Amino acid sequence: MHELHLLLIFHLIGATIWVGGHIILSLVILPQVWKEKSVEKLFSFESKYERIGLPALLVMVITGIRMSYIYIIKISNWFNFENPIERVVSLKLICLATIVLFALSAQFYVLPRLKTDNTKLPLMTFHIIAVTTISILMLILGSFVRYGGI
């Protein structure tokens, strides 16, 4: 088995956990939280999910960067937007940075306030929907590589 194929399998397991978890959060947990006006369910899902979600994201970043090196897309070429595969990698990295910003904002601003203030629920919902949408976008971007990039 080629190294790229093995990396891709780990990358896809990471994507399954990450994207799957966020879709469940958006379509199953969030509607319950809104209906019952209980943020407890959200905290309980977050605390259990982050133990598997964050390592999955880390696996995707490591395998993704190694795969882009196999495609000869190195740090020095990132964000040049000159070659079809490099454009995919650069867009994925921008998406990743946006997800990190949303995660930091949720962790250090929104979630601590949501504990005592239910009016922060729409803001938290926005964070969750944004991260879910960006993650699906990263999955779609990834699928372009086998067709030669964008």
Ligand code: HEM
């Ligand atoms: C939420 C994060 C991510 C998701 C959901 C995701 C998802 C995917 C998916 C579904 C593929 C499809 C592969 C195929 O066509 O069979 C893929 C490929 C790829 N991803 Fe990601 N990815 C993520 C993060 C990253 C990051 C951070 C990088 C690197 C900077 C990266 C680099 C790549 C590369 C180079 C491929 C092409 C592999 C190939 O087809 O040979 N990905 N990704």
